[in-house]
Amino acid sequence: MxxxxxxxxxxxxxxxxxxxxxxGSLAPWRLLFGPVFQKEMRVSGRKLWTYLARAAYALILAVxxxxxxxxxxxxxxxxxxxxxxxxxxxxxxxTVVASVLWFQFIATLLLAPVMTGGAxxxxxxxxxxxxxxxxxxxxxxxVCSKIASRMAHLLILALLAxxxxxxxxxxxxxxxxxxxxxxxxxxxxxxxxxxxxxLCSTLCRRATIASLLTYVVLVGIFMAxxxxxxxxxxxxxxxxxxxxRLPDVLGAWAPDWPAAVPMPAILASSTxxxxxxxxxxxxxGFGVRSIWLASSVYTMAxxxxxxxxxxxxxxxxxxxxxxxPPPKRRRRRKGxxxxxxxxxxxxxxxxxxxxxxxxxxLWRELRQPLFNRKRTLALAIVVSLVIAAxxxxxxxxxxxxxxxxxxxxxxxxxxxxxxxxxxxxxxxREARTLDTLLTTRLSPTEIVWGKTLGAIRRQxxxxxxxxxxxxxxxxxxxxxxxxxxxxxxVMLGPVVLLAGTGTLFGLRFRKPVAASAANLALALTxxLAxxxxxxxxxxxxxxxxxxxxxxxxxxxxMLHPVGSGxxxxxxxxxxxxxxxxxxxxxxxxxxxxPIVFTMLVALCSGAQASIGVGAxxxxxxxxxxxxxxxx
Amino acid sequence: xxxxxxxxxxxxxxxAVDDLSLSIGAGEIxxxxxxxxxxxxxxxxxxxxxxxxxxxxxSVAGCDVRRHGDRIRRLLGYMPDxxxxxDDLTVDEYLQFFAAAFRLPRKTRRATIDxxxxxxxLTDKRDAMVASLSxxxxxxxxxxxxxxxxxxxLLLDEPASGLDPRARIEMRELLSELARMGKTLxxxxxxxxxxxxxxxxxxxIEKGRLVYAGSIDEAYQRVKGAERIVVRLERADDIDLVxxxxxxxxxxxxxxxxxxxxxxxxxxxxxxxEPGEHGHxxxxxxxxxxxxxxAAFEPKGVNLEDAFLRLTKGAVQ
Numbered sequence: 001m002x003x004x005x006x007x008x009x010x011x012x013x014x015x016x017x018x019x020x021x022x023x024g025s026l027a028p029w030r031l032l033f034g035p036v037f038q039k040e041m042r043v044s045g046r047k048l049w050t051y052l053a054r055a056a057y058a059l060i061l062a063v064x065x066x067x068x069x070x071x072x073x074x075x076x077x078x079x080x081x082x083x084x085x086x087x088x089x090x091x092x093x094x095t096v097v098a099s100v101l102w103f104q105f106i107a108t109l110l111l112a113p114v115m116t117g118g119a120x121x122x123x124x125x126x127x128x129x130x131x132x133x134x135x136x137x138x139x140x141x142x143v144c145s146k147i148a149s150r151m152a153h154l155l156i157l158a159l160l161a162x163x164x165x166x167x168x169x170x171x172x173x174x175x176x177x178x179x180x181x182x183x184x185x186x187x188x189x190x191x192x193x194x195x196x197x198x199l200c201s202t203l204c205r206r207a208t209i210a211s212l213l214t215y216v217v218l219v220g221i222f223m224a225x226x227x228x229x230x231x232x233x234x235x236x237x238x239x240x241x242x243x244x245r246l247p248d249v250l251g252a253w254a255p256d257w258p259a260a261v262p263m264p265a266i267l268a269s270s271t272x273x274x275x276x277x278x279x280x281x282x283x284x285g286f287g288v289r290s291i292w293l294a295s296s297v298y299t300m301a302x303x304x305x306x307x308x309x310x311x312x313x314x315x316x317x318x319x320x321x322x323x324x325p326p327p328k329r330r331r332r333r334k335g336x337x338x339x340x341x342x343x344x345x346x347x348x349x350x351x352x353x354x355x356x357x358x359x360x361x362l363w364r365e366l367r368q369p370l371f372n373r374k375r376t377l378a379l380a381i382v383v384s385l386v387i388a389a390x391x392x393x394x395x396x397x398x399x400x401x402x403x404x405x406x407x408x409x410x411x412x413x414x415x416x417x418x419x420x421x422x423x424x425x426x427x428x429r430e431a432r433t434l435d436t437l438l439t440t441r442l443s444p445t446e447i448v449w450g451k452t453l454g455a456i457r458r459q460x461x462x463x464x465x466x467x468x469x470x471x472x473x474x475x476x477x478x479x480x481x482x483x484x485x486x487x488x489x490v491m492l493g494p495v496v497l498l499a500g501t502g503t504l505f506g507l508r509f510r511k512p513v514a515a516s517a518a519n520l521a522l523a524l525t526x527x528l529a530x531x532x533x534x535x536x537x538x539x540x541x542x543x544x545x546x547x548x549x550x551x552x553x554x555x556x557x558m559l560h561p562v563g564s565g566x567x568x569x570x571x572x573x574x575x576x577x578x579x580x581x582x583x584x585x586x587x588x589x590x591x592x593x594p595i596v597f598t599m600l601v602a603l604c605s606g607a608q609a610s611i612g613v614g615a616x617x618x619x620x621x622x623x624x625x626x627x628x629x630x631x
Numbered sequence: 632x633x634x635x636x637x638x639x640x641x642x643x644x645x646x647a648v649d650d651l652s653l654s655i656g657a658g659e660i661x662x663x664x665x666x667x668x669x670x671x672x673x674x675x676x677x678x679x680x681x682x683x684x685x686x687x688x689x690s691v692a693g694c695d696v697r698r699h700g701d702r703i704r705r706l707l708g709y710m711p712d713x714x715x716x717x718d719d720l721t722v723d724e725y726l727q728f729f730a731a732a733f734r735l736p737r738k739t740r741r742a743t744i745d746x747x748x749x750x751x752x753l754t755d756k757r758d759a760m761v762a763s764l765s766x767x768x769x770x771x772x773x774x775x776x777x778x779x780x781x782x783x784x785l786l787l788d789e790p791a792s793g794l795d796p797r798a799r800i801e802m803r804e805l806l807s808e809l810a811r812m813g814k815t816l817x818x819x820x821x822x823x824x825x826x827x828x829x830x831x832x833x834x835x836i837e838k839g840r841l842v843y844a845g846s847i848d849e850a851y852q853r854v855k856g857a858e859r860i861v862v863r864l865e866r867a868d869d870i871d872l873v874x875x876x877x878x879x880x881x882x883x884x885x886x887x888x889x890x891x892x893x894x895x896x897x898x899x900x901x902x903x904x905e906p907g908e909h910g911h912x913x914x915x916x917x918x919x920x921x922x923x924x925x926a927a928f929e930p931k932g933v934n935l936e937d938a939f940l941r942l943t944k945g946a947v948q
Contacts, residue, residue: 351758353721436729441701
């Protein structure tokens with residue numbers, strides 16, 4: 001205060017001062033390791049789960065390495081003798097390195113969206129974001145620190161594999177560049193996943209929805225280039241070194257310039273494709289180094305873009321918190337005068353009330369939308385139509401065009417079922433509505449089953465897309481109608497299973513995102529780790545082909561929604577005109593007719609669904625015990 | 632209506648409620664007072680069958696909280712301190728939801744909802760989204776929810792928390808109306824002046840232990856000695872002289888506990904009397920005899936805040 005009582009305004013920085021401030025705010029140390037980073041690390045450092053997760057990762061990594069090592073050793077030991085066996089051991093190191101690199105790549109990619117899904121929206125829900133925004137921290141600093149704190153955990157996980165990767169080099173046959181390239185691709189992919197995760201966290205209100213959207217975006221980013229290449233039959237042998245010429249791809253629609261998209265660029269634009277090149281190293285004539293370096297730079301550019309978009313989104317949220325929602329979300333009240341109070345725009349906060357049924361939890365859960373906003377649904381429909389436009393025209397005869405969307409759809413269905421089913425009761429607890437619910441006379445059965453059935457219903461979108469996809473092939477006479485019967489049966493089992501286990505995890509875990517992560521881990525164990533384990537064990541022991549091997553292979557196939565989807569589509573594509581009973585399904589133990597096959601599919605799906613039902617009953621019993629309520 | 636005997640609840644090493652005994656009669660408005668973390672909410676959650684006690688007994692209308700949870704849920708409405716709302720529903724749907732959850736017959740639901748909406752003055756907001764309600768309206772909706780099954784007992788944990796003065800007055804009127812309807816209310820609040828106006832009895836809890844339970848008048852009696860008198864002098868220069876005389880000379884009468892000049896206002900002196908009934912004339916005579924000229928003489932009665940401060944030590948867990 002001055003003697004006169006007037007407040008002295010702070011001095012306005014000059015042009016040079018502003019530039020220095022800007023440069024200072026962009027300093028990497030400040031952007032990445034500011035107070036938000038330190039707070040996040042402190043908080044996660046206090047949690048037991050952080051260390052348990054690291055221990056679990058190390059354990060799974062050890063299992064992967066052991067299996068890869070054992071598999072390669074057994075193959076060398078059983079098939080060859082003496083000197084040949086020693087010589088074949090040289091292939092051991094590349095096998096182990098490839099296994100570790102792929103495990104690391106997949107694990108960090110799967111973990112990053114779960115870790116970042118709640119980065120911003122959890123702050124918004126806890127009403128701590130406005131507090132952060134009152135500090136001198138910029139939106140970019142907040143976003144970068146959030147990404148950096150998650151990346152710090154992922155880097156620790158990545159470092160766990162480093163001694164193994166370096167140690168395996170003693171066997172020979174692995175270049176240091178392979179390890180460097182694989183690790184770099186894993187890390188840049190994780191950074192991209194974290195950046196997209198934080199971006200989605202600014203756009204979605206719930207962490208699990210943000211995580212799911214992140215997976216969708218990542219699948220789009222990573223799968224689009226190779227799928228487009230496949231769509232236009234771009235094969236490495238055909239196009240290198242000429243490249244894919246745009247006129248070849250787009251025909252009459254091609255722009256009138258001699259642009260060419262070389263194959264290395266297609267590979268570099270997808271880190272999984274680049275990692276495939278790095279680990280397989282096919283020696284197709286172009287530099288592996290250029291691919292992984294270009295892929296890393298390209299992925300980092302995408303991550304930077306996502307980070308900037310996330311920062312812009314946080315800035316937008318900051319502006320809204322200061323000045324209210326944007327004008328386009330306001331609408332004039334019907335019949336309002338042009339002037340006076342009635343002319344004021346009002347927030348749309350009214351809706352015609354519906355009649356609630358006698359089972360209120362189920363009633364509400366069945367009305368929970370998958371897409372909170374109509375424009376999100378519209379966007380999903382537009383994206384689906386674009387994909388359809390790329391896949392279908394002129395390609396209905398192509399089996400790949402039928403199978404690839406089934407594979408992607410089934411994978412997304414599993415991710416969706418794992419992530420969307422789990423929050424249920426944990427979200428009620430987090431929103432502080434569970435106590436209110438528990439003061440009512442609702443029975444545990446009504447509450448728990450209401451949650452499970454609601455979770456199943458919310459997953460309508462991807463099954464609908466898959467059915468439409470199958471319908472296109474059936475309607476145009478390219479696939480048998482049985483496809484439309486078998487696909488829903490295949491989808492039902494895993495969805496019910498994950499809905500049931502999700503409800504159970506939602507009861508067990510305090511945070512919805514932890515429940516979702518546990519359900520996702522279960523899904524990955526059931527449909528990724530176990531089939532790989534079975535494959536490695538039976539491959540290494542050379543049990544197959546024999547009766548036991550055939551049986552195990554059949555059961556593994558039938559219980560796997562992606563495998564079943566591929567198998568069914570493969571058998572029914574091109575069989576549109578066949579009589580029902582003339583169709584044969586080529587199972588590992590022999591051909592079977594469609595009636596027996598349908599019963600087998602229903603049996604396997606039913607088995608999975610019954611696990612889900614059992615998990616729901618278990619959740620109900622636990623809920624009743626915890627809350628001291630009778631049914 | 633509510634009986635609690637030796638109730639104890641521990642969370643690990645922390646004893647949230649420690650051997651608490653309490654009795655609240657039918658139709659009473661019981662004010663539950665205590666510092667933050669004293670154990671008020673834990674006690675209410677035990678009564679609402681949301682927590683199991685580790686020791687002791689608690690019953691509502693003769694129903695034991697351990698064994699008759701379902702019966703108690705029919706009799707009791709509980710409004711927690713932090714209420715979560717289903718913000719994807721309208722006010723009407725929200726109340727329908729809880730009407731169905733309390734198994735109200737379909738035929739009577741509409742009339743019941745209309746009644747509680749009117750009582751809580753939310754009829755105009757029937758089709759408003761819950762998310763769009765102001766804090767005061769949300770609290771009123773919380774009260775409407777607990778009334779939906781016409782409970783005999785209401786447990787309201789900080790119902791006026793975060794409300795502006797007008798909304799607080801409206802809430803107080805609403806609770807008084809509920810008391811007139813014959814309901815037994817157990818209300819916790821930090822706004823002691825409001826509790827003093829509407830409660831028939833109070834309980835003061837500190838560190839999980841009940842330090843006082845009874846009527847407000849009894850509480851005042853217990854801390855009667857806290858009567859204070861504010862004397863304003865015409866000349867501020869006289870203050871030290873008068874304070875010394877009052878504190879020294881009149882202390883011989885054993886009626887004055889303390890006499891201190893006000894730190895902020897140099898012409899004020901605050902006098903605190905010893906417990907018991909005292910006339911004030913001796914004080915006026917003493918001040919005048921010491922040469923002071925009295926501009927104002929203002930006896931301050933004991934209020935609930937005084938009682939609370941006297942009966943508790945300000946300790947939290």
